[in-house]
Amino acid sequence: MLFCILIGMLILSAFFSGSETGLMTLNRYRMKHLAQTGHGGATRAAAMLETPDKLIGLILLGNNLVNIIASSLATVIGIRLYGDFGVVVSTIALTIVVLIFSEVTPKTLSALYPERIAYPAAYIYKPLLRVFWPLVYLFNSAGRGVLWLLRVSPDDAASHSLSSEELRTVVTEAGAMIPRRHQQMLLSILDMENAAIEDIMVPRNEIVGIDISKPWPEILEQLVHNQHTRLPLYDGSIDEIRGIVHMRRMLALVSNNELDKEHLLSLARDPYFIPENTPLNQQLLNFQNQKRRIGFVVDEYGDIQGLATLEDILEEIVGEFTTDPLTRVKNVAMDGENSYLVDGTVAIRSLNRALGWRLPVDGPRTVNGLITEQTETIPEPGTRLKIGKYVFEIVETGANLVQTVRVRPPRRKRRSRAVDTDDG
Template sequence: MNDIPLSILFSVLAALLVLSAFFSGSETALMTLNRYRLQHLVKQGHKSAKKAQRLLKRPDRLLGLILLGNNFVNILASSLATIIGMRLMGDEGIALAAGILTLVVLIFSEVAPKTLAALRPEILAFPASWVYTPLLKIFYPIVCFVNLIANGLLRIFGIKASEHNHVTLNKDELKSIVAETDSIMPDRYKNILLGIIDLENATVEDIMTPRNEIIGINIEDPLDEIISQLKSSPHTRLPVYKESIDRVIGFLHLRTILTQLFNTESFTKQDITKQDITNNLITPIFIPETTPLHKQIQSFNVDKLRIGLVVDEYGDVQGLVSMDDLLQGIVGEIMTEEADVRKYSDGSYLVDGSVTIRELNRITHWNLPTEGPKTINGLIIEFLETIPQIGTNLILHDHHLEIISRNKHAITQVKFLPD
């Protein structure tokens, strides 16, 4: 070594530092590659992505190869630095060379390349995959031996390298990814995806029209009131009952009955009778409140129906659900903004008390519990065990809110204050 010129030793040392930077940066780059983007590139036929994916199928072998190379060049660089230090300053140069080399390796061969790799992993990962593929074949016996010992140590702690090859997402993680796509997806389409992801856990109880809001026809009412109701109804299908919604006799499709009403230029009470109404009724169906949304959609499609009554375990009517309600419960409001949840510039939300917790969670990306009460009104009343007065402030599941309005029976409007 004493016969080798210092210029050559410095050149070799610089080359080793570059190799160390390559090993360090490529290790971080390959390990931080977005696996789903990588899979997308593989499907598109990207050659470098294919090589990277093959390497990542056995991360233990890849890491064994990278660390083998990195440790080799670092140890060799340390030895060269020691020789250079001794030739320049004698024994005193050993400590100085070690200190300088540590600082240089830390900055130029560790922090800088790993930071670059973390920010732009594909820049280093894809070229490195072309280098590591043949190297892995060449040094396979050594790598295999190292992995055999390392994996044996891991098995002592109950960890098997072969069991952790596949990257998977659970439902909550997938929802978090979708919720964070603000820059590439409008909110309304993001809400649709969140609704579909959450479809399995949603039931008809979550999206039904509550019993007290059901608009129907009491067949015992005077005929002129019934006709007036038919003409002004915003709904195309109405339940028909006797005195109480619990005594439903069927559903009336307004298209069939209004055709009879408007067939003449003028009509009187005699143009239609209650018998005409009952003759055009569709047999009602009753849906358990715990029925999942996706199953009820399938049931509606199979039975060629679009509306049903929701009942509890005792058979009492709790609400009404239609195919439109089911679809809206999944995809939310597509054509219009949410009328019952208004967000203000300061980050606060004005929420109608009848809004379902599930819908509010989807709009705000909160995690209010959905296991108990289904509406904001119900959640607050369960929490306080009373109907609070207007102006009441409380913290509900880490959210500060104020009661804005109420009636005798329920909270009608709530304001969630900024975090």
């Protein structure tokens, strides 16, 4: 009879130990999701984990109670079987049994499969907490008193909210639960707070617009052969910006031969300016709030540095809208099997995104800036330098900058032949 009671106490001890580990190692976000879908065990577990001190108090009360009873029973059994020496035998035997069957095994099992243990246990703990609430309250109050003497407040405990870096780790380690392309999109959204609008803008010298100071036939010719939906209007210089005109608004006037400079300026919308250090995530909201799709990036002196569009920001999230890497960034061309001719004004971020390179982005933003920072001068054509694992050879310089450079990236390891259908 005593053996049966002892075995029952050991089973209860295993239950308390295992369920404690299971409840404390539950994925809180999955548990909340299941609770919202009406899962009974998850609902009860979430409710109890909102006040973990009560749950821990109940578990410790039950676990210590059954362990003490088991110890007393083992001692009685040992004395009956072996006399006074039975105390030593029962202590050693009970310690081994408790460690193996009531601690290590159930806790390991619960750590591996927390939901299978925790949710059924929640059904048991809910009524137990009501029955033993007076004792739990007494012990918790005593514990809080000790914490107060140590100047520790339970209210100061860290919440379960995740920082952006922790969330990045969760997305990265999600594995097959999140498709690889969706992972890349989520990580790109997190990266947006670390990038400014100047990282994605079209440089000033590459802005395509209409110079209204030119003769009307030249302006009309440019309008007819233009490939852009929206065009900036400026007077002599891009710094004298007059507005943005949508090509669709001019189609009828052009077809009826009724368009002139006055009509063109009247159709233009006032320009929208963006400070160069604006984070991408903030500018995405600004575009939405201002009902804009295009803006001019200005520095602290108000000088136009480039042009940014809503599409540029969206490409940071979903990737480029083309499948050929060499068409994703302008002024880059293949020059041999593992060599590229790159314009000095090309943004490093664009190269990394389009070609999968890992050039440093924490300093200069263009290839010219990266090279001149490394050499601390404008190198002569033919000069070679190595930045990380990338070899740069200066091809052409002029106008106080590196105009063209040949880049040789490190050779990639050969992979097994397989078809990547991720892009559909």
